[in-house]
Amino acid sequence: MVQKKNGPPQGDPPPDKAVEPKRRGRPRAYEPEVALGKALDLFRSTGFAATSLDDLSAATGMNRPSLYGAFGDKRELYIKSYQRYRDNARAVMGDVFSNDWPVRRQLEQIFATALDIYLSGEEGPRGCFTVMTAGSEAVADPDIRAMVQNALAELDKAFAHCFRRAKEKGELPADADPAVLARLASATIHSIAVRARARVPRQELEAIVAGAIDMMVGKR
Amino acid sequence: MVQKKNGPPQGDPPPDKAVEPKRRGRPRAYEPEVALGKALDLFRSTGFAATSLDDLSAATGMNRPSLYGAFGDKRELYIKSYQRYRDNARAVMGDVFSNDWPVRRQLEQIFATALDIYLSGEEGPRGCFTVMTAGSEAVADPDIRAMVQNALAELDKAFAHCFRRAKEKGELPADADPAVLARLASATIHSIAVRARARVPRQELEAIVAGAIDMMVGKR
DNA sequence: TGATTTTTATACTGTCCCGCATAATATAAG
DNA sequence: CTTATATTATGCGGGACAGTATAAAAATCA
Numbered sequence: 001m002v003q004k005k006n007g008p009p010q011g012d013p014p015p016d017k018a019v020e021p022k023r024r025g026r027p028r029a030y031e032p033e034v035a036l037g038k039a040l041d042l043f044r045s046t047g048f049a050a051t052s053l054d055d056l057s058a059a060t061g062m063n064r065p066s067l068y069g070a071f072g073d074k075r076e077l078y079i080k081s082y083q084r085y086r087d088n089a090r091a092v093m094g095d096v097f098s099n100d101w102p103v104r105r106q107l108e109q110i111f112a113t114a115l116d117i118y119l120s121g122e123e124g125p126r127g128c129f130t131v132m133t134a135g136s137e138a139v140a141d142p143d144i145r146a147m148v149q150n151a152l153a154e155l156d157k158a159f160a161h162c163f164r165r166a167k168e169k170g171e172l173p174a175d176a177d178p179a180v181l182a183r184l185a186s187a188t189i190h191s192i193a194v195r196a197r198a199r200v201p202r203q204e205l206e207a208i209v210a211g212a213i214d215m216m217v218g219k220r
Numbered sequence: 221m222v223q224k225k226n227g228p229p230q231g232d233p234p235p236d237k238a239v240e241p242k243r244r245g246r247p248r249a250y251e252p253e254v255a256l257g258k259a260l261d262l263f264r265s266t267g268f269a270a271t272s273l274d275d276l277s278a279a280t281g282m283n284r285p286s287l288y289g290a291f292g293d294k295r296e297l298y299i300k301s302y303q304r305y306r307d308n309a310r311a312v313m314g315d316v317f318s319n320d321w322p323v324r325r326q327l328e329q330i331f332a333t334a335l336d337i338y339l340s341g342e343e344g345p346r347g348c349f350t351v352m353t354a355g356s357e358a359v360a361d362p363d364i365r366a367m368v369q370n371a372l373a374e375l376d377k378a379f380a381h382c383f384r385r386a387k388e389k390g391e392l393p394a395d396a397d398p399a400v401l402a403r404l405a406s407a408t409i410h411s412i413a414v415r416a417r418a419r420v421p422r423q424e425l426e427a428i429v430a431g432a433i434d435m436m437v438g439k440r
Numbered sequence: 441t442g443a444t445t446t447t448t449a450t451a452c453t454g455t456c457c458c459g460c461a462t463a464a465t466a467t468a469a470g
Numbered sequence: 471c472t473t474a475t476a477t478t479a480t481g482c483g484g485g486a487c488a489g490t491a492t493a494a495a496a497a498t499c500a
Contacts, residue, residue: 025446026496047356049269053488063449064489074488124359132355134417136267139344148418175439180431183411184404187432190414191407197354198368211400212407215435219395245476246466273458283479288459 032070035060039071040081044126048078048137078137082147085129089117090154097158103166103217107185110162111209114189118196119205128193152186159185163216172217181216188212252290255280259291260301264346268298268357298357302367305349309337310374317378323386323437327405330382331429334409338416339425348413372406379405383436392437401436408432 038059042051053074057064071077096109119125130151138145159182166172172181192205214220258279262271273294277284291297316329339345350371358365379402386392392401412425434440 022498023446024444024498026448026498028447045359047269049267050356052486054486065450065491066448068489069447127355127359131351131414134414135347135352135355136270138418139265139347145418149420152415152418152420177431177434180435183428183431184408184435187407187411187428188404190411191403194351194354194410194414195372198358198365198372200369200372208403208407211397211403214397215400215404243476244468244474246478248477272456274456284458285460285480286478289477294458 028066030060030062030066030070035062035070036080036084039077040084040129041121041126043078043081044085044129044132045121045123047132048074075141079144079147082129082133082144086147086151092117093158097162103162103171104213104220106162107213107217108209110185111188111192111213115192115196115202115205115209118193119202125196125199127197128189131190131193132197155186155189156182159183166217184212184216248286250280250282250286250290255282255290256300256304259297260304260349261341261346263298263301264305264349264352265341265343267352268294295361299364299367302349302353302364306367306371312337313378317382323382323391324433324440326382327433327437328429330405331408331412331433335412335416335422335425335429338413339422345416345419347417348409351410351413352417375406375409376402379403386437404432404436 038061039056042055042059046055053064053067056074056077057067060067062070067077071080093110093113096106096113099106099109101109114128118127130148133144134148134152138148156179160178163172163176163178163181163185167174167176167178188209192208195205195208258281259276262275262279266275273284273287276294276297277287280287282290287297291300313330313333316326316333319326319329321329334348338347350368353364354368354372358368376399380398383392383396383398383401383405387394387396387398408429412428415425415428
């Protein structure tokens with residue numbers, strides 16, 4: 001009996017998402033959602049260590065005290081940015097992963113979507129947040145490392161599911177190993193993410209993807 | 221007649237490598253080679269932005285002015301560290317790449333050597349300098365980016381050469397594409413480098429490698 | 441209107457940072 | 471022994487940094 005007092009059993013008022021409940025003090029001058037998006041953009045371009053709170057303040061339009069009030073310190077903001085990135089990536093990639101196309105087409109779509117994510121950015125290609133975080137913060141910070149491990153495992157699993165289904169549908173030979181194919185697909189993702197950061201042109205990345213797909217599901 | 225005065229034509233004294241030519245002033249208290257090695261170790265663990273000159277000074281045993289005198293500013297030191305890393309990697313991997321074993325065995329050796337490099341480190345696995353630099357400095361710094369691109373291309377080429385030779389020796393089917401296989405091998409390298417940084421255990425990385433080798437040269 | 445609450449805006453603190461100026465030290469040459 | 475040279479050692483200075491204290495502003499409630 002901790003969470004509920006002896007209140008009436010009728011349903012709680014539904015916690016409407018975007019219904020502002022008439023907040024009391026001075027209204028905020030920012031929308032947390034968009035501010036977090038700006039912070040994410042900046043972290044993706046410059047990484048954790050090279051991004052200062054002043055940069056973040058300028059990018060979000062919030063001054064430092066507001067940043068602290070809304071998101072906590074720099075590390076917490078980084079973590080929340082990463083969560084946001086993952087939520088977004090999951091939403092975008094999830095659609096492609098869960099459709100019912102032939103494997104080849106599905107893979108083409110998955111990698112094309114990944115390339116869109118990695119190559120976007122005004123200040124240059126921003127790569128993959130997971131790969132960049134693995135390189136910088138994951139070794140020393142257990143919480144962040146757990147998130148990275150989770151992201152890596154999730155991608156492996158999504159690909160494995162994809163190949164397993166293709167095998168069941170008879171699109172792959174009987175001796176194909178979905179787990180191995182999945183790790184190879186993930187490796188291709190990691191590789192194009194790294195290369196994107198080095199400004200390797202999209203055309204070249206697409207060639208890498210095409211070759212990898214041929215290897216995984218056979219030449220067209 | 222710029223380099224040589226009208227001196228006697230007898231052979232110049234051979235520029236012996238490790239023969240100290242009786243330097244003039246106070247002797248250095250450090251060996252540049254080992255100092256650079258220490259700097260490299262530190263950069264590999266913490267990355268560019270998160271490594272301070274004080275850290276470098278402590279690690280190398282040189283105080284800051286000596287660091288500047290010997291290697292230039294922080295960025296130059298980073299670049300020289302990276303060159304050192306590449307020279308070393310080339311030396312170690314070059315041996316394995318240039319032997320004459322069957323592809324499968326050669327690949328096993330290559331990936332095992334890479335894993336040794338990526339998993340070494342007292343403060344945790346240090347991953348691949350190229351991958352880490354791609355994630356951090358390569359986008360914004362043209363010189364460093366050129367080095368990263370070079371490193372990526374060099375690995376691709378080494379693998380391609382390896383597969384081309386295997387194909388000539390009849391170890392691969394006639395329709396095998398060495399370039400595609402090479403990029404897949406490189407991708408596997410990048411992937412285990414990323415995962416190593418996330419402290420994925422070696423056993424798991426070895427499983428990834430084994431699966432990838434099976435895909436590339438056929439199941440044993 | 442006046443009190444309360446929540447947020448914004450300014451400014452401060454102590455720390456760390458990079459790069460360099462200066463002085464001290466240790467060797468070789470004259 | 472004196473001078474020249476090359477390095478080490480100390481420490482300074484301007485600036486950026488993360489985080490916070492304090493004051494001003496803008497809304498609701500009484």
